[in-house]
Amino acid sequence: MVSPILPGPGILLLGRYSRSINNSGNCFPVFDSAITHARIIIVFTKLSPDFPEYDDKTRDIWDRLAGWWDDKIGDGNSFQDYLIEPATERLLALKAGEKVLDIGCGAGRFARRMAALGAIVTAFDQAEKFLVRARKRTTENAERIEYLKLNATDAAAVLSLGERCFDAVVCTMVLMDMSSITPLISSLPRLLSQDGRFVFSVLHPAFNSGTARNVAEHYQQDGRLVTRSSVTVSDYTKPFAFKGIGIRGQPEPQYYFHRSISLLFNACFRYGFVLDGIEEPVFPEDFTGRSDNPLSFDRMPLVPPVLVARMVLR
Numbered sequence: 001m002v003s004p005i006l007p008g009p010g011i012l013l014l015g016r017y018s019r020s021i022n023n024s025g026n027c028f029p030v031f032d033s034a035i036t037h038a039r040i041i042i043v044f045t046k047l048s049p050d051f052p053e054y055d056d057k058t059r060d061i062w063d064r065l066a067g068w069w070d071d072k073i074g075d076g077n078s079f080q081d082y083l084i085e086p087a088t089e090r091l092l093a094l095k096a097g098e099k100v101l102d103i104g105c106g107a108g109r110f111a112r113r114m115a116a117l118g119a120i121v122t123a124f125d126q127a128e129k130f131l132v133r134a135r136k137r138t139t140e141n142a143e144r145i146e147y148l149k150l151n152a153t154d155a156a157a158v159l160s161l162g163e164r165c166f167d168a169v170v171c172t173m174v175l176m177d178m179s180s181i182t183p184l185i186s187s188l189p190r191l192l193s194q195d196g197r198f199v200f201s202v203l204h205p206a207f208n209s210g211t212a213r214n215v216a217e218h219y220q221q222d223g224r225l226v227t228r229s230s231v232t233v234s235d236y237t238k239p240f241a242f243k244g245i246g247i248r249g250q251p252e253p254q255y256y257f258h259r260s261i262s263l264l265f266n267a268c269f270r271y272g273f274v275l276d277g278i279e280e281p282v283f284p285e286d287f288t289g290r291s292d293n294p295l296s297f298d299r300m301p302l303v304p305p306v307l308v309a310r311m312v313l314r
């Protein structure tokens with residue numbers, strides 16, 4: 001392929017370049033200059049979805065948060081009730097008797113919901129304290145749910161679950177909490193049956209991640225005082241790790257990993273997945289549980305705080 005490449009300010013080289021991808025999926029364009037016949041290798045800025053340096057730091061936080069988190073939302077909150085679970089269920093379209101893997105199951109709320117729909121569920125989490133809560137809360141359909149302790153950033157551990165043994169894999173509100181996602185996503189094609197699906201939800205990468213800021217403006221319009229709620233975004237394209245609060249009042253912050261939509265989906269496309277369904281659920285305009293807080297997403301019926309996607313294998 002003949003292509004102009006600018007290796008530095010004001011210098012234009014015409015030549016051929018090809019792309020090679022190393023083991024970690026990073027792209028290294030290899031440039032052969034037609035002018036100098038010298039071989040120049042340019043390493044593009046790395047945009048990796050993975051932050052392995054945070055693997056250890058993130059591990060224990062969820063175990064410390066588990067009790068508080070489960071006390072707070074074990075019975076569900078408005079995000080789960082109105083946005084995440086209905087969209088996930090629609091995209092999953094479960095049939096009774098199907099085998100499902102629930103990754104990062106927390107206290108098992110969605111695992112139990114799937115078992116109630118007739119699925120046979122293997123649910124795992126890395127936080128032992130969440131699993132203790134999950135087992136305690138499982139009073140019905142217990143014969144259809146198995147809870148395991150497993151770290152989703154460990155590909156060998158994920159692959160030990162077996163080859164081609166799940167009709168569906170679900171991962172609700174976990175990927176943005178995981179330091180490394182490539183070990184998991186690269187393993188899923190081997191776990192899923194031929195026509196299996198992978199449904200995940202995340203905080204919306206564009207509107208509810210990283211430096212996105214919720215803004216409320218009060219102003220006069222046609223003789224009325226109006227409140228307008230919105231989101232402003234500054235740093236979107238670059239992936240980064242940050243500490244944040246998932247639920248107001250939580251005893252310590254957790255790590256989040258901001259990944260743009262293209263970074264997130266390309267991590268799936270690279271391992272043979274294609275996007276087959278997507279939802280960006282919002283709270284309806286007449287939402288009855290609407291809060292008084294103008295910064296809340298339930299006051300923004302046109303801004304989706306979560307993104308839910310279904311991936312299938314090509």
Ligand SMILES: C[S@@+](CC[C@H](N)C(=O)[O-])C[C@H]1O[C@@H](n2cnc3c(N)ncnc32)[C@H](O)[C@@H]1O
Pocket residue numbers: 062063103104105106107109110124125126127130150151152153171172173174177178246
């Ligand atoms: C926000 S909670 C979501 C829990 C549950 N899926 C839900 O929708 O209620 C994130 C969960 O991901 C789990 N998690 C984070 N990183 C993980 C990892 N590397 N392996 C397994 N679980 C992980 C946490 O322990 C926590 O239970």
